[in-house]
Amino acid sequence: MGYDFTVKPHTPSAGEPGKTAIQVIDRLTSLLDALARRPEAASLKDLSTDTGLHPSTAHRILNDLVTARLVDRTEPGGYQLGIRLLELGNLVKARLSVRDAALGPMRELHRATGQPVNLSIRQADEIVYIERAVSERSGMQVVRAVGGRAPLHLTSVGKLFLSVDDPRNVRQYALRTGLVGHTPNSITDLIRLEDELALVRTRGFARDNEELEPGVRCIAAGIRDDSGRLVAGLSVSAPADFVKEAWVPLVCETAAVISSSLGYEEGRRAD
Numbered sequence: 001m002g003y004d005f006t007v008k009p010h011t012p013s014a015g016e017p018g019k020t021a022i023q024v025i026d027r028l029t030s031l032l033d034a035l036a037r038r039p040e041a042a043s044l045k046d047l048s049t050d051t052g053l054h055p056s057t058a059h060r061i062l063n064d065l066v067t068a069r070l071v072d073r074t075e076p077g078g079y080q081l082g083i084r085l086l087e088l089g090n091l092v093k094a095r096l097s098v099r100d101a102a103l104g105p106m107r108e109l110h111r112a113t114g115q116p117v118n119l120s121i122r123q124a125d126e127i128v129y130i131e132r133a134v135s136e137r138s139g140m141q142v143v144r145a146v147g148g149r150a151p152l153h154l155t156s157v158g159k160l161f162l163s164v165d166d167p168r169n170v171r172q173y174a175l176r177t178g179l180v181g182h183t184p185n186s187i188t189d190l191i192r193l194e195d196e197l198a199l200v201r202t203r204g205f206a207r208d209n210e211e212l213e214p215g216v217r218c219i220a221a222g223i224r225d226d227s228g229r230l231v232a233g234l235s236v237s238a239p240a241d242f243v244k245e246a247w248v249p250l251v252c253e254t255a256a257v258i259s260s261s262l263g264y265e266e267g268r269r270a271d
């Protein structure tokens with residue numbers, strides 16, 4: 001956003017107040033707080049008055065916030081909180097509530113399969129692993145740790161998210177990423193990916209057939225919140241020659257239990 005957030009010693013020149021990164025963050029936060037207190041769009045003059053910032057300072061920071069999509073500019077000359085804040089808020093909410101609801105069922109699924117169980121969410125063009133249930137007896141090295149990321153089209157959970165996306169968004173995803181592969185089994189062609197996503201929608205679960213990591217296959221099912229929105233994916237990872245078809249209903253049932261605890265009712269879908 002154009003700021004240097006490293007706090008550095010500063011010797012003020014004549015008439016110039018000391019300026020540190022903390023001051024910049026304070027000013028930015030004060031503008032966001034001022035916008036949050038107003039039910040309607042606010043003018044630059046109002047925001048300058050509310051925060052005590054000089055209009056030119058407020059205008060400069062607001063422009064950077066607009067560029068970052070944290071603030072939206074309205075007509076004529078107004079500002080309001082941006083949609084990106086909602087996206088970030090939903091992401092935090094999903095991480096916290098889904099993780100809490102999933103921990104117990106994940107451990108049960110791990111005990112039933114003896115294999116690592118992963119909880120993942122979508123962030124932009126990747127999935128992020130936010131929790132794992134794993135033991136040393138699983139017989140498989142942990143390849144993706146909590147906090148790790150992976151492309152949507154190469155993972156079972158990523159395919160779940162792409163399967164509920166608008167077809168135009170899937171095509172845009174393919175253009176942005178180039179559908180780069182990691183293994184000989186990776187899907188790197190849009191038509192093949194669209195066929196795979198159609199299969200995911202029909203089955204209600206997704207697979208990763210050694211597409212992300214050689215020798216590792218996964219089975220995933222989706223987790224939905226009380227609005228019916230897909231918010232996370234639950235997956236079991238195992239050595240390719242050890243995966244059992246009997247795990248499919250177990251994964252789906254466990255995902256359904258977690259969804260139910262989040263308030264989801266079967267048959268209710270936001271997408």
